[in-house]
């Protein structure tokens with residue numbers, strides 16, 4: 060990949076048949092809409108642009124996310140939102156895990172995504188052990204004791220030849236949580252668990268979480284299916300999720316400078332690996 064070129068949103072609009080937008084760090088900062096986002100969404104709605112919000116967020120339903128966007132002034136219809144939460148439902152259905160006991164660490168909406176696929180909820184304190192653990196949200200757990208419980212449970216079940224499926228819908232380690240503020244994502248805690256399991260049992264696929272959101276392929280495949288074109292560009296703020304994922308899917312990508320990434324010129328990308336280098340730098344949404 061060559062060095063990124065500076066582009067503006069109307070150039071991307073002209074070159075691609077579909078625009079994929081990350082939400083946090085691109086359209087919103089976790090609290091309010093970022094500059095230009097409201098006008099851009101209004102413009103795309105009026106032009107009937109083929110656009111989708113492709114978000115790793117798994118904590119709320121698509122309806123709740125659309126309502127939250129609306130409260131921030133972003134008029135985004137539910138049909139234009141692709142999230143990693145809904146992929147939980149698809150995964151459980153596709154793997155025929157109907158009736159499987161599932162422990163969900165997450166919000167009520169994550170529980171809904173899980174039961175919609177046919178799994179049955181069990182509590183962390185229940186006698187019945189889960190066959191499926193969904194780590195859908197980073198708070199408000201006592202993570203040390205929760206991870207210790209999972210470390211021992213997953214290790215024991217792996218050794219007995221009946222491994223538990225660990226599902227991580229949102230692979231973001233960190234996320235913007237207000238202006239210049241960041242918080243730990245669920246992936247940070249899952250990574251700790253994976254690292255501990257690796258040290259105890261060695262490297263095995265069964266001891267690694269199944270990851271659904273960016274940079275992994277399931278969410279991009281769903282977005283491309285919904286967009287009905289492969290001529291799409293992914294616009295995001297995180298090199299290791301939005302940009303890496305797009306590159307791995309052979310999709311073009313544009314990085315913004317309003318979220319986690321602050322690199323704003325081709326020169327800034329000199330030391331960045333090719334697989335995390337975007338095709339474009341988008342300095343503003345206007």
Ligand SMILES: [Mg+2]
Pocket residue numbers: 081082083084085295296297318
């Ligand atoms: Mg983001």
